[in-house]
Amino acid sequence: xxxxxLLASLFSFxxxxxxxxxxxxxxxxxSDIKESPEETSEIEVIQVTAQKREQAINEVAISxxxxxxxxxxxxQLKDTTALSSVSPNFKITQNAAEGTPPAVNIRGVGSIDYxxxxxxxxxxxxxxxxxxxxxxxxxxxxxxxxxxxxRGPQGTLFGRNTTGGAVLITSRKPQFETSGYIDASVxxxxxxxxxxxxxxxxxxxxxxxxxxxxxxxEYSTNNLFELAPxxxxxxxxxxFSALGNFxxxxxxxxxxxxxxxxxxxxxxxxxxxxxxxxxxGLPATFCTPxxxxxxxxxxxxxxxxxxxxxxxxSVNNNINNNSPHETSARGINLQNTYxxxxxxxxxxxxxxDKLDRxxxxxxxxSPASLGEGGQDVFTDTxxxxxxxxxxxxxxxxxxxxxxxxxxxxxxxxFDLFRxxxxxxxxxxxxxTFFYNNQIDTDSYSAFANVDYKLTEKTSISAGIRYTDETxxxxxxxxxxxxxxxxxxxGLTVPGWDISDDVSDDDISGKxxxxxxxxxxLSYFVSFARGFKSGGYNGALITTEEEALxxxxxxxxxxxxxxxxxxxxxxxxxxxxxxxxxxxQNQQVFMNQSAIEAGAxxxxxxxxxxxxxxYGAELEINAALTNNLTTKLSVGYxxxxxxxxxxxxxxxxxxxxxxxxxxxxxxxxxxxxxxxLNQADLTFHVDFDYQSDFFFDQNQNPFTxxxxxxxxxARISYETNRWGLSxxxxxxTDEEYSNLLFDLANLFGSLQDFKGEGRQLGVGVNYVF
Numbered sequence: 001x002x003x004x005x006l007l008a009s010l011f012s013f014x015x016x017x018x019x020x021x022x023x024x025x026x027x028x029x030x031s032d033i034k035e036s037p038e039e040t041s042e043i044e045v046i047q048v049t050a051q052k053r054e055q056a057i058n059e060v061a062i063s064x065x066x067x068x069x070x071x072x073x074x075x076q077l078k079d080t081t082a083l084s085s086v087s088p089n090f091k092i093t094q095n096a097a098e099g100t101p102p103a104v105n106i107r108g109v110g111s112i113d114y115x116x117x118x119x120x121x122x123x124x125x126x127x128x129x130x131x132x133x134x135x136x137x138x139x140x141x142x143x144x145x146x147x148x149x150x151r152g153p154q155g156t157l158f159g160r161n162t163t164g165g166a167v168l169i170t171s172r173k174p175q176f177e178t179s180g181y182i183d184a185s186v187x188x189x190x191x192x193x194x195x196x197x198x199x200x201x202x203x204x205x206x207x208x209x210x211x212x213x214x215x216x217x218e219y220s221t222n223n224l225f226e227l228a229p230x231x232x233x234x235x236x237x238x239x240f241s242a243l244g245n246f247x248x249x250x251x252x253x254x255x256x257x258x259x260x261x262x263x264x265x266x267x268x269x270x271x272x273x274x275x276x277x278x279x280x281g282l283p284a285t286f287c288t289p290x291x292x293x294x295x296x297x298x299x300x301x302x303x304x305x306x307x308x309x310x311x312x313x314s315v316n317n318n319i320n321n322n323s324p325h326e327t328s329a330r331g332i333n334l335q336n337t338y339x340x341x342x343x344x345x346x347x348x349x350x351x352x353d354k355l356d357r358x359x360x361x362x363x364x365x366s367p368a369s370l371g372e373g374g375q376d377v378f379t380d381t382x383x384x385x386x387x388x389x390x391x392x393x394x395x396x397x398x399x400x401x402x403x404x405x406x407x408x409x410x411x412x413x414f415d416l417f418r419x420x421x422x423x424x425x426x427x428x429x430x431x432t433f434f435y436n437n438q439i440d441t442d443s444y445s446a447f448a449n450v451d452y453k454l455t456e457k458t459s460i461s462a463g464i465r466y467t468d469e470t471x472x473x474x475x476x477x478x479x480x481x482x483x484x485x486x487x488x489x490g491l492t493v494p495g496w497d498i499s500d501d502v503s504d505d506d507i508s509g510k511x512x513x514x515x516x517x518x519x520x521l522s523y524f525v526s527f528a529r530g531f532k533s534g535g536y537n538g539a540l541i542t543t544e545e546e547a548l549x550x551x552x553x554x555x556x557x558x559x560x561x562x563x564x565x566x567x568x569x570x571x572x573x574x575x576x577x578x579x580x581x582x583x584q585n586q587q588v589f590m591n592q593s594a595i596e597a598g599a600x601x602x603x604x605x606x607x608x609x610x611x612x613x614y615g616a617e618l619e620i621n622a623a624l625t626n627n628l629t630t631k632l633s634v635g636y637x638x639x640x641x642x643x644x645x646x647x648x649x650x651x652x653x654x655x656x657x658x659x660x661x662x663x664x665x666x667x668x669x670x671x672x673x674x675x676l677n678q679a680d681l682t683f684h685v686d687f688d689y690q691s692d693f694f695f696d697q698n699q700n701p702f703t704x705x706x707x708x709x710x711x712x713a714r715i716s717y718e719t720n721r722w723g724l725s726x727x728x729x730x731x732t733d734e735e736y737s738n739l740l741f742d743l744a745n746l747f748g749s750l751q752d753f754k755g756e757g758r759q760l761g762v763g764v765n766y767v768f
Contacts, residue, residue, distance in 0.1 A: 061512035061524035063151040069144040085667040085688035087149035088617040088635030093738040101134035108640035108661040109164030113589035116377035117538035121163035129351040132381035132406040143211035153530025155508025156463030163530035174207035174243040187761030191217040212238040219265040220757035228317040233262035250337040260327035266315035268752035269365035271297035289701040300748025310735040323360040347387040373414035402445040410437040424485040432480040437538035443469040464509040473536035474499040496544035504533040504554040523564035530557040537605035558582040575619040583611035608645035632668040664691040684714040703740040726762040733758040
């Protein structure tokens, strides 16, 4: 019931720490206790950890956007897929439904591969720990101190798989006090959200923090198929943190656990068939992209959901035990810091994470059983990093070693044309493909970085990293075929069994000069080289030939950038940059129609040669008055094109726009605060505009997303300890897609993964 409004409860629990004129732009180091509301007209200095130490942002020759945990909660940004509006030229979505690996893109560099074994060229780090495969990049944001988006290659201190950049998520550390908060909200679509934390000190040396969150919600997609269960998800997360300070030694231990379960969000079917041949019953004419988007067409079997409502679908989501999604994750993160002197300290960061995920999908997106399947993935990731920090009068030096072991096991299947098994004429076309993979990656790195003051106003930063990485893989396939009409059990026969390895080693790094022209103006120029190793993509495959070519090689990116930061009287901060990328052997995920008619599409992650990307960015934070603060971000990518490559059918593709890459993206927000004695009344509005883009490398007009703007608004009343608020997401009920997947040659349709519609919510919070 997508328009069901929970009128009985219109309040939203939102933790609110001390309010700053630009509270979206600083790392919040405060306790859980609110301070008295104060009038202020200054923007505070932004502190970042982009170089694995705390620095003022104008000292760092990197393009960075920062959002603090206070605003994450205020804006109801549930997980990493909601972060697109926080940084220019940054796009991240749910991709192929919630629970699958997200599509992350920075400045045209990214991946749209929804397969559970893929690795993204944009790294996601939680408390300094790399996520491993992209399957672990879907992170719930609760009790977070800050999120930093680093744009451009981060090949020195982060290294592995950060060709495009990195997203750094930092949770709140324990504090030596008794404090905490509780936050709850209710909203349309039976949404309930709870979040909270409790902090306490055992003694002067040891403190603890327990944080948890729970989400229970349904999707805005309305399934017209009567037997289908209501699609929704329940997500529970908990984190236990301990901090010990013992003279020269500090230890931080974090244990986390995640449990999700529910019914997957069904995708919609966008038919492309206009008419059928009366003699053969096969498609005869096809629709234009506009007709298809308007719902005027059918799929190759004559299906149309029959509704003009964008959010209506008709999908048999009741099969395979009600189309389940289940996620179970556990992990531990242990950081030891030993200080030898005021100038020298050593850091050891150890982590182990385990993630098990089951996800069902329905490709034909109709009441028929023509293309259903499941992706089961089991991941174990171990990382170890050692770093030595040393500071002199003019230099800051970091050297270190890094090791990662990522083990991914998949047990997947795709059931093609199940309904055909009941037909005497068609049963031989039905088949179920079982494609299982074991992919083990070992990555070793050594790195060094130095920041050196050439003069009082000019510094140089230089870094280098050597990476040696090997991926061992084994792919095993089986095929089940029907031996006669109505043979639902069929016969399973071996398909393929291949094993091999991919090994790469390379050097990445950077060199940059940062000049502080005055107290209010600085600028930098930089060169950075990114490296992402090759590997094996455990995508949907139906033949041994596809299995043999699912490995891919390494990619490199050379990035040139200039940037400046300007401050006017602590009321306005401006950041601007321009960049040029020379991308070599770029890894691009391709959804390509099968060479043989009626066969599943080819899904390849392959190297496509050279790409050229250039663009510019602008960010402005302004305290226009003591009560009104604003933020504006503009991203511009006039050129983000593949130079040339040949697809699996031998067709030349030249100068195509990179997938998921808008030419323009603009986001902004405004907050107007009225002080009411001992309380604040705050009005907030924000927007995110994306110009049109393609969902695949073919520049297929059917699989393109037109430009759209998402508006959100919030009003809150806050005292020192209590807060009430009401909010709306997607204010204008914008209709847009997270992904359009081309299945025209197989089913005569596009698979449409729809974005969420308008949602109203309200709540209350308490801080102690």
